[in-house]
C-alpha cells in the first residue's frame with residue numbers, strides 16, 4: 001500500500017440520510033461499514049440487504065467490519081454482494097484460513113480483526129492469507145469510545161511481523177481514532193485508519209479526513225526517519 005488510508009465509519013453518520021453521508025466522504029479511501037449482530041457484540045446494526053443497497057449508491061469502496069458470530073457462514077455473503085474488503089473477527093471464525101481464501105476467491109480483500117485482548121502471535125503464520133489485519137483499539141460494539149493505548153505494543157509487533165514476512169498486509173486500527181491519537185497509531189505501524197465520531201461528529205467531514213491524513217502522514221514520516229537513522 002503506497003499511502004495511508006482514512007476510512008470513515010458510517011456508524012457515527014446520520015442513519016436517516018446514509019446516501020448523503022456517503023457522498024460527504026468522497027475524499028476518503030473507503031467507507032467503513034460496521035455489521036453487528038447483538039451476539040458477538042451487544043449492539044445491532046444492519047445486514048446484507050441494507051449493505052448491498054448502500055454499496056450500489058456509494059461513490060467509494062466498502063470496508064466491511066463484521067462483528068458477528070458464525071463469520072464462516074456470513075462473511076462470504078458480503079463478498080458476493082461486491083464489498084471490496086471484508087473483515088471477520090478471528091474470535092468468531094472456526095476456520096479463518098479457509099474463510100480468508102473463500103473471500104479472496106470471490107474477489108474481495110480478506111481482512112481479519114483482533115479484539116484488544118486477543119494476542120496476534122497465534123495468527124502470524126497466516127499473514128500470507130490476509131490482505132488486512134485489524135487491530136481493534138477499543139472493545140468492539142460502539143462508536144465514540146476512548147482509544148486504548150495498551151494495544152500499541154501489539155500493533156508494533158504486528159507491523160514488525162508484516163515487514164519480516166514480506167507479505168502485503170495492510171494494518172488497520174479502529175476505535176477512538178482522532179487527530180490526538182492517530183499519530184501514535186501511525187508511528188506504531190498502522191496504515192489504514194478507521195474514524196467514526198471524529199469524522200461524522202465534525203462540522204466539515206471532508207476537512208476532518210484531511211486533518212487526520214496529514215497528522216498520520218507526518219507521524220509515519222517521522223517514525224521512518226527515526227528507524228532509518230544510522
Ligand SMILES: O=C(CO)[C@@H](O)[C@H](O)COP(=O)(O)O
Pocket residue numbers: 009011012032034065067138139140141142143144145174175176177194195196197198
Ligand atoms: O467497529 C467499531 C466499533 O465497534 C468502529 O468502527 C467504530 O464505529 C469507530 O468509531 P469511533 O471510535 O471512531 O467513534
Ligand SMILES: [Fe+2]
Pocket residue numbers: 009032033034065174194
Ligand atoms: Fe469497525
